[in-house]
Amino acid sequence: MGQVSKAPEARPMVTRPCDGLYLEGAPVVDWVSLESRYGGKPQFVVRLLKTVLQVHEATAENLRAAVRAEDFPRIVLISHGVKSSAGNLFADGLRVRALRAEHLARDNDPSGLAEAELLAGDVEHWLGAVQRRMALPMFGSSQ
Amino acid sequence: MMANGPLILVADDQADNLLVLEELLEDRYRVLCVGDGLQLLDLIEEFGPPDLILMDVVMPGMDGFETCRQLKAAPATRDIPIIFLSGLDGSGDEEFGLSLGADDFIHKPFVAAVVLARVRNLLARKEAVRQERQIAVMESQLAEQRQQAQMQQQLIDRLTILNSELERFTYIAAHDLREPSRTLVNYGQLLQKSLAGKLASTEQDYLDHVVASARHMYDLVGGVLEFSRSPANLGVLQPVDSGEACQAALDRLGGLIETSEASVSIGTLPWVEADPMALLQIFQHLLGNALKFHRPGVAPKVAISAERQDEDWQFCIADNGTGFDAANQDPFELFRRAHPRDGYDGVGVGLAVCKRLLQALGGRIWAETTLGEGSRFYFTVKAVGLEG
Numbered sequence: 302m303g304q305v306s307k308a309p310e311a312r313p314m315v316t317r318p319c320d321g322l323y324l325e326g327a328p329v330v331d332w333v334s335l336e337s338r339y340g341g342k343p344q345f346v347v348r349l350l351k352t353v354l355q356v357h358e359a360t361a362e363n364l365r366a367a368v369r370a371e372d373f374p375r376i377v378l379i380s381h382g383v384k385s386s387a388g389n390l391f392a393d394g395l396r397v398r399a400l401r402a403e404h405l406a407r408d409n410d411p412s413g414l415a416e417a418e419l420l421a422g423d424v425e426h427w428l429g430a431v432q433r434r435m436a437l438p439m440f441g442s443s444q
Numbered sequence: 445m446m447a448n449g450p451l452i453l454v455a456d457d458q459a460d461n462l463l464v465l466e467e468l469l470e471d472r473y474r475v476l477c478v479g480d481g482l483q484l485l486d487l488i489e490e491f492g493p494p495d496l497i498l499m500d501v502v503m504p505g506m507d508g509f510e511t512c513r514q515l516k517a518a519p520a521t522r523d524i525p526i527i528f529l530s531g532l533d534g535s536g537d538e539e540f541g542l543s544l545g546a547d548d549f550i551h552k553p554f555v556a557a558v559v560l561a562r563v564r565n566l567l568a569r570k571e572a573v574r575q576e577r578q579i580a581v582m583e584s585q586l587a588e589q590r591q592q593a594q595m596q597q598q599l600i601d602r603l604t605i606l607n608s609e610l611e612r613f614t615y616i617a618a619h620d621l622r623e624p625s626r627t628l629v630n631y632g633q634l635l636q637k638s639l640a641g642k643l644a645s646t647e648q649d650y651l652d653h654v655v656a657s658a659r660h661m662y663d664l665v666g667g668v669l670e671f672s673r674s675p676a677n678l679g680v681l682q683p684v685d686s687g688e689a690c691q692a693a694l695d696r697l698g699g700l701i702e703t704s705e706a707s708v709s710i711g712t713l714p715w716v717e718a719d720p721m722a723l724l725q726i727f728q729h730l731l732g733n734a735l736k737f738h739r740p741g742v743a744p745k746v747a748i749s750a751e752r753q754d755e756d757w758q759f760c761i762a763d764n765g766t767g768f769d770a771a772n773q774d775p776f777e778l779f780r781r782a783h784p785r786d787g788y789d790g791v792g793v794g795l796a797v798c799k800r801l802l803q804a805l806g807g808r809i810w811a812e813t814t815l816g817e818g819s820r821f822y823f824t825v826k827a828v829g830l831e832g
Binding site: 349 | 458554
């Protein structure tokens with residue numbers, strides 16, 4: 302290798318205007334923790350990220366459809382899955398959002414619909430960050 | 445995946461969760477992944493129970509709780525340790541999972557080291573239980589073997605008593621029968637003398653048959669008597685000069701040696717652990733046969749030798765006599781004569797007595813023979829200074 306790769310985005314990542322779940326400028330995924338957890342196995346991290354992209358390819362769309370249908374059990378199920386994957390990728394903000402959506406939907410709380418809508422956006426944002434990360438040559442730098 | 449080591453089944457409906465768990469476990473364990481409870485049950489049915497199951501709760505098809513319930517209900521799978529690994533965060537979920545028989549409940553997101561530690565602990569506990577069961581099974585088998593050994597010993601004791609009673613009966617019967625048979629012979633012979641020349645030819649033949657048969661009966665009963673008391677007379681085993689025993693036997697057979705014009709050669713014979721009378725008896729029977737069963741017109745040649753074989757001395761008594769048909773008869777069986785229809789004396793007891801005595805001495809006896817050329821009788825006796 303012998304060369305240092307740079308992140309393609311020079312400006313800091315900022316999520317949507319948020320409600321305190323994300324800190325401005327903080328990464329969606331804690332890449333340092335993720336790479337530290339799988340230190341020495343960059344190929345595995347690539348495989349994991351690819352898997353997450355595949356698993357959640359339709360998640361945002363499905364979530365929004367569930368919101369439109371006010372299908373709370375469906376929202377619970379999808380949020381639960383997002384929460385789990387967010388945990389795998391050290392995406393704590395997303396995990397907390399998914400947890401909140403899951404709880405509200407489980408209680409059939411109408412505010413759960415809005416929370417699920419926000420979660421759908423967060424998922425898209427998260428997957429975008431993952432895709433950008435994968436564009437880096439073997440994760441040579443941190444975001 | 446490891447080739448050996450405990451097998452862990454992981455059930456989770458999300459591919460990334462399976463990937464993360466497989467990566468965590470595969471360095472230490474064999475790992476198989478499935479997507480829901482139904483697949484997990486199918487896999488167990490096909491390949492048998494794993495050593496441990498790591499399972500999500502929220503899964504499509506059959507969820508973790510139902511899967512756990514079914515596993516714990518079946519005798520073949522109820523002992524498999526189960527760890528729930530779930531994103532469910534209500535305390536009721538954990539309590540419910542454990543109430544179904546699960547061994548542990550880990551909340552997602554999990555700490556890798558904690559998952560590994562709990563897996564390790566459960567596997568160790570399972571192994572300990574397995575070993576305890578194995579020990580219990582072995583102890584049970586041991587107890588059964590002891591009981592069988594005890595029963596066998598009781599049987600041996602009973603058979604020993606019965607055998608002893610039978611030997612005593614045989615001895616008494618033979619002893620009591622011998623006297624009247626001798627009387628029969630004696631009076632028969634007296635009749636032969638007093639009626640000599642006075643009987644018709646047929647009557648004389650009848651009388652001769654009576655005497656000959658009485659004589660044969662006397663010899664047979666004598667044989668039974670000797671056979672029955674042969675091991676009973678055995679004393680404590682002690683160092684015995686086999687050369688001296690052999691010479692004593694030859695002395696007793698002096699008349700036969702002289703009349704048959706036999707030549708006897710004796711090699712260096714060792715001291716052995718035996719009963720002196722028994723050894724003398726063995727030599728006497730074997731040498732007597734070697735001298736007796738010679739070919740007509742051929743003087744007997746007998747050679748006695750011994751060579752060390754491990755802990756025993758192996759003796760050989762070789763002759764140039766008639767030999768016998770070894771394929772069709774066991775000469776060591778009681779009343780089984782090597783030469784049943786010839787003119788030689790004997791009732792077929794000597795070799796059976798030798799076999800019995802040698803068994804009692806811890807040795808054995810066998811023969812090699814060629815019809816018309818001679819025989820070699822071998823027997824072994826323990827060397828001096830060795831314990832059986």
